[in-house]
Amino acid sequence: MRFWIASPISALPFFVFSLLQLTIASTSNTPQQEPCTVISAQSGNFFDLRPLTRTSASTSSSSSSSNTVHDWTARGHDYPANFTLNICAPVLSDVADVVSVSTSQKSNISAFYITQEGKQYSIGSVSTNPYFRGRKLVLVYAGGSPCPAPDGEEREKSKSSKKKKGSGYRKSTIMSHLCDRDAVRPVISFVGEVNECGYFFEVRSSAACPTAGTQALGPVSVFGIIGLVAALVYLVGGCVYQRTVMHARGWRQMPNYAVWAGLVGGVWALIRSIWDRCASKLHLPRSSYDLIGARRSSLESENRLIDALDEDWGEDA
Incomplete structure (x- = not known):
């Protein structure tokens, strides 16, 4: 009988070790991060850009035509084109005539523009992996239409048999997401472009603000929980042992009194x-x-x- 009563105390190291194993397993088997979400490594805050994604189900019911799609748009201002884009998803607009993009990749185009001549140019394919550049929340689209070759390079290769229409690079898009809790809908502003190859946008929305999300426990929290449980087992198990086996009363019931x-x-x-x-x-x-x-x-x-x-x-x- 003495063995079975004293066993909770003798099993304390095994219990703590098992708890440590379970805690490590639970933190290592946390579900993978959802697409279009990110956790800041600096602050630990959770960001979810999925509310900015446009789908066919998110078209406005007040539209004159039920087939009208609504991608996000941005004015080019002094640039001779306006821009159409989606967040973490392909655009809903028709991009069948986009320049120099394979048919298999056209369904992944997430941003494009149309020139005054009516030509469509892709400025990036879909990406669902936002990330932090310092404190800036960034989403990048790459693999668009070919970038034009610089004028000097094109003149040098004009008489060459290896002349190409493009520079070998493809258009891409960088969007910097900023928190604006008062924004009813996202405000997308075109910032500029570099050599008609890189396009930069600023997106202000409430979706770029930190929200509550499921996060894994940090090492300090894990060992804090283990220490608390071990202390409770030590006190409770020790009191039971001292009272039942040693017949102690009062403060003498405390283990190692x-x-x-x-x-x-x-x-x-x-x-x-x-x-x-x-x-x-x-x-x-x-x-x-x-x-x-x-x-x-x-x-x-x-x-x-x-x-x-x-x-x-x-x-x-």
Whole structure:
């Protein structure tokens, strides 16, 4: 019977080790991150850009035609074209005539523009992996239509048999997402382009603000939980053992009571010693134990004096 009662204490190391294994397994088997979401490595905040994704089901019911699609658009201003794009998904518009993109890749186009001549150019294929560049939340589309060759390079190769219409690079898009909690819908602004090859946009929306999300526990939290559970098992299991096996009562039910009592007594004695030293220098009352001892000594002196007087009176009588 003694073995079965004491087993919770003896099994404490095994319990803690098992808890550690389960915690590590649970953190290592956390589900993969959802597309179009990201967790900041600096702040640990969770960001979800999925509300910005346009689908056929998100078309406006007030449209005059039920077949009208609504991608996000951005004005080019001084650039001779406006832009059509989607976030973390291909565009809903027709891109059958886009320039120099294979048929198999046309269904993945997420941003394009149409020139005044009516030509469609892709500026990137779909990506669902936003990331942080420092504190900037960025989404990049790559693999668009071929970039034009610089004028100088094109003139140098104009007489060459290896002349190509493009530079070998393809158009791409970089979108910087900024938090704007007051934005009812995203505000997409065209910032600029480089050599008709790289296109930069700024997207302000409430979706770029940190939101609540499921996050894995950090190492500090994991070991904090393990330590708390181990302390509870130590106290509860130790009290049960001391009460049932050692028949202890009161504070003696605490596991390793003698050790803890000696530690507390040593700390209290140190505090008393420091207080007495300070009291002797500042002429302050000493500790309560010293006052009690002085009171007892005074009472004993009074009792001896009374006894001596009683004896004297008895002899006189």
